[in-house]
Amino acid sequence: MSGKHIKISALAIVYNEEHNIREYLNNMSFADEIIVVDSYSDDKTPDIIKEEYPHVKFYQRKFDDFSSQRNYTLDLATHDWIAFFDADERITEKGINEILDVVRSGPEEVALWVKRVFYYQGKPLVNNNFNEDRTARIFRKSKCRYSDKLVHEKLIINGKSRVLKYAIEHYSFINKEDFLQKRLHYSRLKATEFYNEGVNTNIFHFTVRPGFRFFKYYILKFGFINGRRGYEIARILGYHVYMRYVYLREMNAARTKILVIQQKMIGDVLASSSICNTLKAEYPCSRIDYLVNTFTTPVVENNPNIDNIIPFEDGYRESKLKFFKFLKKIRKTNYDVVIDAYAKWESGIITSFSGAETKIGYKKWYTSFFYNKTIAPDKTVSGSALYHRMQLAEALTEKKHPIVYPKIYLIEQERQEAKKQMSEKLNMHLPVFMISVLGSDNIKSLPAEEMAKMIDKISDSCNAQLLFNYLPSQIEKAKEIYNLCSPKTQAKIFFDFYFKDLRSFLAVLEQCNALIGNEGGAVNMAKALDIPTFTIFSPWINKNSWNMLTENEKHTALHLKDYFPEIYGTKHPKEFKDQSLELYKKLTLNLFENDLEAFLKRIMKQAKDEGLLLSRKESI
Numbered sequence: 001m002s003g004k005h006i007k008i009s010a011l012a013i014v015y016n017e018e019h020n021i022r023e024y025l026n027n028m029s030f031a032d033e034i035i036v037v038d039s040y041s042d043d044k045t046p047d048i049i050k051e052e053y054p055h056v057k058f059y060q061r062k063f064d065d066f067s068s069q070r071n072y073t074l075d076l077a078t079h080d081w082i083a084f085f086d087a088d089e090r091i092t093e094k095g096i097n098e099i100l101d102v103v104r105s106g107p108e109e110v111a112l113w114v115k116r117v118f119y120y121q122g123k124p125l126v127n128n129n130f131n132e133d134r135t136a137r138i139f140r141k142s143k144c145r146y147s148d149k150l151v152h153e154k155l156i157i158n159g160k161s162r163v164l165k166y167a168i169e170h171y172s173f174i175n176k177e178d179f180l181q182k183r184l185h186y187s188r189l190k191a192t193e194f195y196n197e198g199v200n201t202n203i204f205h206f207t208v209r210p211g212f213r214f215f216k217y218y219i220l221k222f223g224f225i226n227g228r229r230g231y232e233i234a235r236i237l238g239y240h241v242y243m244r245y246v247y248l249r250e251m252n253a254a255r256t257k258i259l260v261i262q263q264k265m266i267g268d269v270l271a272s273s274s275i276c277n278t279l280k281a282e283y284p285c286s287r288i289d290y291l292v293n294t295f296t297t298p299v300v301e302n303n304p305n306i307d308n309i310i311p312f313e314d315g316y317r318e319s320k321l322k323f324f325k326f327l328k329k330i331r332k333t334n335y336d337v338v339i340d341a342y343a344k345w346e347s348g349i350i351t352s353f354s355g356a357e358t359k360i361g362y363k364k365w366y367t368s369f370f371y372n373k374t375i376a377p378d379k380t381v382s383g384s385a386l387y388h389r390m391q392l393a394e395a396l397t398e399k400k401h402p403i404v405y406p407k408i409y410l411i412e413q414e415r416q417e418a419k420k421q422m423s424e425k426l427n428m429h430l431p432v433f434m435i436s437v438l439g440s441d442n443i444k445s446l447p448a449e450e451m452a453k454m455i456d457k458i459s460d461s462c463n464a465q466l467l468f469n470y471l472p473s474q475i476e477k478a479k480e481i482y483n484l485c486s487p488k489t490q491a492k493i494f495f496d497f498y499f500k501d502l503r504s505f506l507a508v509l510e511q512c513n514a515l516i517g518n519e520g521g522a523v524n525m526a527k528a529l530d531i532p533t534f535t536i537f538s539p540w541i542n543k544n545s546w547n548m549l550t551e552n553e554k555h556t557a558l559h560l561k562d563y564f565p566e567i568y569g570t571k572h573p574k575e576f577k578d579q580s581l582e583l584y585k586k587l588t589l590n591l592f593e594n595d596l597e598a599f600l601k602r603i604m605k606q607a608k609d610e611g612l613l614l615s616r617k618e619s620i
Contacts (some may be wrong), residue, residue, distance in 0.1 A: 012037070102138075259291060289310055
């Protein structure tokens, strides 16, 4: 072996592998770290690892599907080069030497494939499709990730790859019963995959496909050469195909398919995800799909209560043909229920075209065209944005549900990357505040001069680091606010702190001590991440709709109406949209300065009392 020492992480996902785990761990001893994620085995697998292999990093996680389990394990790895073998696979000594030689040579390839020789009942299978198998088992974490398929997950490789010379030995099944049970497990996962794609069963699935699977393995792939073993495998493979459609038929019969529609902005998409959360709790076996604008999908990724996120692309609005094809796809899914939280003509057409038996939406003059169940929103209720969504859910369940603010779900890798990025540019001993310096447009943004005064006040009140949050298109306006700040404040501002995408912004936001600034999507995201907020509402936005969670001291929200109620009288704030820029001039720092000071004092005390700064530093 030659070349420099490049460290390798050996990974495995396991369940009830007590008959394999010792040999696997011994076989992986060439790696610099070994990580095992167990799906709560009920045999001795966990005990063997903990007691006999204390150097192995052992985790447990409920199994949902192979792709997510592998990606979760991948995120735990310390090193870039990964050896991701199954517990029933064995690398020969020559194979180990080949792997180390190739990795240490600094190859241009980012993934290495291995050939597998399958063993059944103690002997290798010959002249059949099993031994034609190639799989990518060694790869660079920074260049590869698993697809989202539930079974037969595929490694997505961003770069070159090659096949290694020496094959590995695969003891995938001990005997006939073991092979049958494993194939049935795959059948269930494949059925779930088909179900999510909206596949319906027919006689062809139960007759021709299983028969052809038997014929393909036993005759076309020369499985008969393996004698009785080949016949047993061919029968189980045919039965495996048959059972995937049995499971699919059962799932289609038992599960309700629900589509929730919210084609609006980030705050609305977060708010309407509460419908998904409520319905999944009420109907745990249902399929919940969530149709949202493409740019908003990051805020609902990884939500365990959403089975499928359906992105609504801009092209559907630009092309009638694309929109019609999209409608056909919705129709094909055969939804039982559609809940339209968007309530526009566009979403109404989608709802109507779905063919769902139950179609729920808000009551408007035109809604009888689209829905057979409607609710009349009560605009006088505090926190009405969530209250109205819950009304939609209750129209289906016919019972009252508690209003719970939605959450954003981040994975550990995203958190670690955010911590690393912050540690490279910030002093992690000091608090960090995210400043929403601008709203989505001028009539949702505190004037630049007043925003700069507020930021100066924050800077003078506490020794904190300030991250500016603004859209790329708003950079000139953000610079204007920065230039209006005092030199002392500017020294604390990290104007060009880079977010590569919305998920990376969310991960950084989760590490901040608070978010302060204009009302908008960032405020709703902070609340969903349980980050304290200080929010300034535009004069024309109804604070009563979006001031959720302000009943405690964690969140503070203010509005011009709080100080000048006589301006509004009995009128709704939306009636003052055209006057927003003029009214903003009345919303000066001296009105809310005491509230801001009290908020900052609470945040700083909380950081000190809970040791948040220290724990954040130690986690890097």
